[in-house]
Amino acid sequence: MGIKKIALGSSGLKVSNLGLGCMGMSAFYGETDEAESLAAIALALELGVNFLDTAEIYGPFKNEILISKAIKGKREKFIVATKTGVEVDDDGNFKGVNGSPDYIKKAIDRSLKHLETDYVDLYYIHRIDPNIPVEETIGAMSDLVKIGKARYIGLSEASASTIRKAHSVHPVSALQTEYSLFERSIEENGILETVNELGIGFVAYSPLGRGFLSGEIRSLDDLAPDDWRRSNPRFQGENFKKNLEVVEEVKKLSEQKGVTPSQLALAWVLQKGYSAIPGTKRRKYLMENAGAAEIEFSEKELALIDNIFPPGVASGERYPPQQMSSLNV
Numbered sequence: 187m188g189i190k191k192i193a194l195g196s197s198g199l200k201v202s203n204l205g206l207g208c209m210g211m212s213a214f215y216g217e218t219d220e221a222e223s224l225a226a227i228a229l230a231l232e233l234g235v236n237f238l239d240t241a242e243i244y245g246p247f248k249n250e251i252l253i254s255k256a257i258k259g260k261r262e263k264f265i266v267a268t269k270t271g272v273e274v275d276d277d278g279n280f281k282g283v284n285g286s287p288d289y290i291k292k293a294i295d296r297s298l299k300h301l302e303t304d305y306v307d308l309y310y311i312h313r314i315d316p317n318i319p320v321e322e323t324i325g326a327m328s329d330l331v332k333i334g335k336a337r338y339i340g341l342s343e344a345s346a347s348t349i350r351k352a353h354s355v356h357p358v359s360a361l362q363t364e365y366s367l368f369e370r371s372i373e374e375n376g377i378l379e380t381v382n383e384l385g386i387g388f389v390a391y392s393p394l395g396r397g398f399l400s401g402e403i404r405s406l407d408d409l410a411p412d413d414w415r416r417s418n419p420r421f422q423g424e425n426f427k428k429n430l431e432v433v434e435e436v437k438k439l440s441e442q443k444g445v446t447p448s449q450l451a452l453a454w455v456l457q458k459g460y461s462a463i464p465g466t467k468r469r470k471y472l473m474e475n476a477g478a479a480e481i482e483f484s485e486k487e488l489a490l491i492d493n494i495f496p497p498g499v500a501s502g503e504r505y506p507p508q509q510m511s512s513l514n515v
């Protein structure tokens with residue numbers, strides 16, 4: 187029990203089962219606070235959480251720069267995962283999905299500069315480019331491993347067939363996809379089956395349903411006016427109301443178990459043997475989330491959870507239409 191190091195698939199990469207999603211420290215989820223974020227990353231390491239998740243597009247670049255400050259002088263203690271494949275120019279303007287070898291090779295140098303390091307532990311393709319064979323994209327990633335700029339490679343939001351093609355070019359260490367009590371579609375579309383078969387590690391992003399499962403978001407007024415979640419169908423109109431009812435069930439179960447709703451949601455992912463990277467910019471939530479690693483469910487409790495939160499339980503798509511169409515699933 188407790189936070190522990192797990193192998194991400196069979197490639198040799200080891201990470202803490204509870205990771206830290208750093209996105210919200212710099213982007214998408216309202217106000218930011220650099221001092222508190224740096225304190226949270228420092229606390230994470232003390233708690234045994236060494237797996238940091240970022241991407242060039244978070245900020246853009248601001249999140250990688252924040253992480254450079256957090257890891258300075260203790261680089262080797264962290265497993266730093268960043269992502270490319272959604273192009274941003276040097277001024278931070280979004281240009282769309284781009285999996286071309288030229289872009290990948292340019293992007294890693296920019297990420298290394300921002301992170302102030304000479305290697306990334308885990309380099310993900312953030313979105314799959316429909317116009318470029320994934321084998322070409324992965325060929326470029328493989329070259330980065332050969333020259334030591336990346337230690338391991340991963341994919342995010344890739345379909346079962348894309349994962350297979352990618353893995354035939356270079357071993358894929360991790361697949362990162364949304365997974366939580368709210369979002370279980372990978373159990374049904376062959377993705378989990380494929381990663382398990384190929385020995386690829388699984389990293390669950392948004393394991394708290396983008397904060398919904400914590401029970402702290404009761405109305406849209408709880409989100410800043412520019413919070414990205416306001417554009418997420420699950421946070422809109424009737425969907426929001428129905429999803430609050432699902433959250434009530436999480437609350438009831440967590441009360442019975444004597445834990446918090448966030449801890450219950452995270453423990454469910456961890457018990458499956460996956461890594462979960464809940465996002466927070468605060469030490470308070472991080473401490474609470476770390477407690478999830480102490481929780482164990484009996485078979486009976488797991489069956490009850492399956493019954494209450496079957497795949498498809500959340501109302502609404504998990505992204506607005508345009509972003510939904512950029513998922514390779």
Ligand SMILES: NC(=O)c1ccc[n+]([C@@H]2O[C@H](COP(=O)([O-])OP(=O)(O)OC[C@H]3O[C@@H](n4cnc5c(N)ncnc54)[C@H](OP(=O)(O)O)[C@@H]3O)[C@@H](O)[C@H]2O)c1
Nearest residue numbers: 207208209391392393394395396397400448464465466467
């Ligand atoms: N690959 C991809 O396409 C992709 C997409 C989305 C996210 N990600 C990665 O996954 C990470 C996590 O996902 P996420 O941040 O979208 O969603 P999440 O982890 O499901 O939820 C994050 C939200 O929950 C809140 N929270 C965390 N712990 C809490 C607690 N104990 N009590 C109450 N509220 C709590 C956070 O609040 P505060 O922020 O106020 O602390 C934040 O608003 C991101 O940081 C990012 O690195 C990857």
